[in-house]
Amino acid sequence: MVSKKRDNRASGRVTLDDVALAAGVSRMTVSRALRGDRKVAPELVARAIQAANRLGYVPDPAARALASSKSSHVAILIPLLSNQLFVDLLEGVQRTLLPTGYQTLMGVTHYDASEEEQLLKGYLMHRPAGLLVTGSEHSESTKQLIAKSGIPCVHLMETLAQDGIYSVGFSQRDAARVVTQHLIDTGRRRIAFAAAQLDPRTLQRAHGYRDCLKEAGLYDATLEWQNPAPSSLKIGSTMFEQILSIRPRVDAIFFCNDDLAQGGLLAALRMGIKVPRQVSIAGFNDLPGSAEFVPSLTTIKTPRWEIGVRAAKMLLQLMRGEPVAEPNVDLGFELVLRQSTAVA
Amino acid sequence: MVSKKRDNRASGRVTLDDVALAAGVSRMTVSRALRGDRKVAPELVARAIQAANRLGYVPDPAARALASSKSSHVAILIPLLSNQLFVDLLEGVQRTLLPTGYQTLMGVTHYDASEEEQLLKGYLMHRPAGLLVTGSEHSESTKQLIAKSGIPCVHLMETLAQDGIYSVGFSQRDAARVVTQHLIDTGRRRIAFAAAQLDPRTLQRAHGYRDCLKEAGLYDATLEWQNPAPSSLKIGSTMFEQILSIRPRVDAIFFCNDDLAQGGLLAALRMGIKVPRQVSIAGFNDLPGSAEFVPSLTTIKTPRWEIGVRAAKMLLQLMRGEPVAEPNVDLGFELVLRQSTAVA
DNA sequence: CTGAAAGCGCTTACAG
DNA sequence: CTGAAAGCGCTTACAG
Structure with a gap:
């Protein structure tokens, strides 16, 4: 029995040297075998892996990081x-x-x-x-x-x-086009866009909305609502109220995120505005709850x-x-x- | 000009030795100074910190982890x-x-x-x-x-x-008691408990609910509904429908999480059941949306x-x-x- | 294909 | 209080 010589700084963990000793090969061979490095004889690989498993060897990420x-x-x-x-x-x-x-x-x-x-x-x-x-x-x-x-x-x-x-x-842009086109296809003509947060992807969606309405000859810049506040149910409710009070003839709202749309749905409920009869509402992302809302929310399911x-x-x-x-x-x-x- | 002797393995980062050289002290002194180790002369600490800042020294976490x-x-x-x-x-x-x-x-x-x-x-x-x-x-x-x-x-x-x-x-238990007591205080007598997920904290809330109703002499084990499915708006809707169809005279439901309660609120809306008139609903956690729901949701705000x-x-x-x-x-x-x- | 040597950048433990 | 030495556990780079 050869007891390993160990400094008192040793961490107590099983090291590559322990495995090497047990496998009867050098530390380097074990290192290569375990990492799947080429150019190690199959037999030695097997011995190294076996010894490592037997001893419960776990590579030290810090040592590996430092060396490599x-x-x-x-x-x-x-x-x-x-x-x-x-x-x-x-x-x-x-x-x-x-x-x-x-x-x-x-x-x-x-x-x-x-x-x-x-x-x-x-x-x-x-x-x-x-x-x-x-x-x-x-x-x-x-x-x-x-x-x-x-x-x-x-x-x-x-x-x-x-x-x-x-x-x-x-x-993001194409997805927004598809939503907008769907609103047009279902007979809507005064389609508002309601966005919060205004992060790059939200702005890309705004582009898609714009492209689509322009092509249809229905674009109205005053129907684009942008609020830099973080997206939330609450801000969605607020925006719905604003839009409907300022532009009561709006017949559809495309919210750039489902939480906003859910807030819009709740605001409509409070205000007694029928969705989709009076206003049709679409969201984006298909977040939890959107399928259960009343009415359930049309949206874009994102992967x-x-x-x-x-x-x-x-x-x-x-x-x-x-x-x-x-x-x-x-x-x-x-x-x-x-x-x-x-x-x- | 002494150019540092560098092996081609060097990572190119500024090391403790670089700082030591610049500060005119040993590597150890810099190490101690930077970590705020005691027993370093104030003047040397200052020099070390200054040199470190000047060189843009950033300790290597891997090396530190390995050594210590x-x-x-x-x-x-x-x-x-x-x-x-x-x-x-x-x-x-x-x-x-x-x-x-x-x-x-x-x-x-x-x-x-x-x-x-x-x-x-x-x-x-x-x-x-x-x-x-x-x-x-x-x-x-x-x-x-x-x-x-x-x-x-x-x-x-x-x-x-x-x-x-x-x-x-x-x-968790006390919080659930407080909710339940509130329902009792507002005149409710057939108070159901609806739980999903059934994780430890949910079960602790169930205990609080039970304790409180027992003390009030209102406990009815058949009003406790537990569903192991993950908590969601959807499962909350389902549970609300189940509870009301099986126990139509229930006059309050304490949902163990706000998403369930929100689902319950939506189900009530769909079913034409008035909240809180016919059934009073409480949730737990004060999650986003609960303040905006229709009606807004009574809940426990957790820190x-x-x-x-x-x-x-x-x-x-x-x-x-x-x-x-x-x-x-x-x-x-x-x-x-x-x-x-x-x-x- | 295998291994002995050197080194990664730090800290511990020990002298002074 | 300060520093030279040794070492943490691994991999790179170089011989053979």
Whole structure:
């Protein structure tokens, strides 16, 4: 029995040297075998893996990070967690990354460019292996930081087609067009657009709304309502009341997010305005509750969970240095027809 | 000009040695000065800090973790992110921890004990400096893992008073009593309890409901409805319909979470049942939308953001080895009276 | 294909 | 109070 010589600083954990000793090979061979590095004799790989399992070896992420200058962290920056949209996105990412051994560091930017920058700086000093950021609009220095870091990065939620930029999302603009066209198709003519938060994706939806109405010859700039306040049921109620009091003949409202639309539905209820008979209402994102509301809410179902999964997979390829066949993935969307826009 | 001798493995980052060189002291002195270790001459501290700032020195977390066997990570385990409650909790934690340099690793357990255990194991191999877990009920091996790890841990959301256990929360049971008593006080006699998910805290609320009705001599076990499905507007609607169809004379329903109550409110609307005239409805947590609903929802406002902040502060003390004056903090709750339980 | 050496950037433990 | 030495547990880079 050879008792291991151990300094009193040892952490007590099973190390590569322990496994090497047990397997009768060098530390390096175990290291390579366990990471699946090529050029290790199959027999030695087997011995190493067996010994590692027997001893319950778990690699130390800190040591690995220090030696290789690569961490097992993936940082993800999202605007909010109070919108279920981003919760689903995050779940998709975590589900995909967790089994691969990567740890997710999640930062909430609150739609604030300087908060985003601060968070990014914080994550960058941990030298994450990969980066996931929401959207394409960022402060100049945020973009610089990402580019200079050389760390693989995938952009979420939007469709981009820039060289060297990776993204998974869908066309916010097209989705808004589809909603607007549906309102036109169901006989509406005075269609308002109600937006809050005014983040980049909301503004892209505003474009889609505008495009569609202009093509139909129905565009009226005074029917576009934008409120920079954070999106909420409450602000949706307020906006509904405003719109109807100032423009009582409006016959449809496209809210840029379901929480606003739900608030609008509640305001209509309080005001005794019939939906969809008098005003037809559509939302965006198909958030929890929209199918249960009275009336149920027509909306766009967005593939945020799938975006999370797909983006994480793409990032995995990038982190491994594998080629990415499709750097800009469009996952589409789906118009969900419900009572709130039924033909009057 | 002395050019630094650098191996080609160097990461290019500014290291402690660079700072030491610039400050004209040893690496150790800089290390101690920067960490605020005692027993460094004030003048040298100043020089070290100045040099560090000038060079833009940022300590490498991996190196620090490896050398000290202590990471800068705090792991937090929460059941869900789709309940705003936990989002607020997490925000409170992040807000408090971020400026201190600790990174948060967040894991979602989905109310699943084995998922919780898996996540915990994953985090433990990163040797986090601290642990934050939701509630007090965990699998035996989860408890063992936490205890054996020796890592400081604070329990969230509940009030506990066990030796050696740290917690920040409020009494779920008392809060439920207060709601129930309010329903009694407003003249209700056939008060149903509708619960979903059936997690520990929900069951504690059931106890409070039961206690209160028993004391009032109004308890009827057949008015307790428990559905193990995840809490949602939809399940709340379903439960409301069930309760009213089977027990049409019920005059109040206490839903254990606001999303259920909101669903109940919508079901009542669809069924043409007047709230609060025929049935009074109360919820729990004061989630977004509850103040805007029609009618607005009476509920318990829970201090989850404050719980996050306070728990993070307590954990900080524990991680620094400082004494904790109050190991079990009760942050209370507030009954918010709204229209849904107004006197008929 | 395998391994001995050196090093990643920090902190611990020990002298002085 | 300060510093030289050694080490944390791994991987890179280089020989063989």
